[in-house]
Amino acid sequence: MDLDKFRKEAKKRLPQYKDLGKKLRKMKPKALENMVHGLHHEVFENTDCLTCANCCKTTSPIFKQGDIERMASAVRMKSSQFIDEYLHLDHEGDYVLNEAPCPFLTYDNTCIVYESRPTACREYPHTDRKRFRQIVNLSVRNTQVCPAVKTIFDKLEESI
Structure with missing residues (x-):
């Protein structure tokens, strides 16, 4: 591509x-x-x-509370720790990733938390x-x- x-x-x-x-x-x-x-x-x-x-590589999904809890569990963190390390509130008050590309994207374009990914990723x-x-x-x-x-x-x- x-x-x-x-x-x-x-x-x-x-x-x-x-x-x-x-x-x-x-x-x-x-x-x-x-x-x-x-x-x-x-x-x-x-x-x-x-x-x-x-x-x-270029955008962030919106993370709802359930997404945060699921993702935090997948990477063996507390939700608050996950938020502190990976997320921030955008101008609309939604949690989004701190950076792009997604920190869970690997070199071969696979997702290390695929089974626990946010709903926005699942539906994209x-x-x-x-x-x-x-x-x-x-x-x-x-x-x-x-x-x-x-x-x-x-x-x-x-x-x-």
Whole structure:
């Protein structure tokens, strides 16, 4: 995966993805969901996230209390110690990682706490989520992070 090439292309296409997002929000919710979910499954049948891991390299998930407790247990720490070492509160009051790339990402793009990873990581990139219409703006932003989401948006643009 050539992430530099992906980033340049995604940045260049961002205005089109924003325009597409406006069109998507005008669609009937069920029709939109069916279309996006179908493309999600199609794209992820041919996607190996371990060849990329750009999400883990560049962004932080939001950590809810249950995520913190699960992760702390996985690395044999108290929750307060885990927070002190790995997390901070962002401008919206959510716990996020102190740094990128994720400190739990290994050299081969695997996650050392995969079974205990935060819910946001489990659900990323959210293109199979119910009520997709509510997260269209988030998905537009994710075109800049995830090549699979960019591909889904490219296919959506072709079909609309």
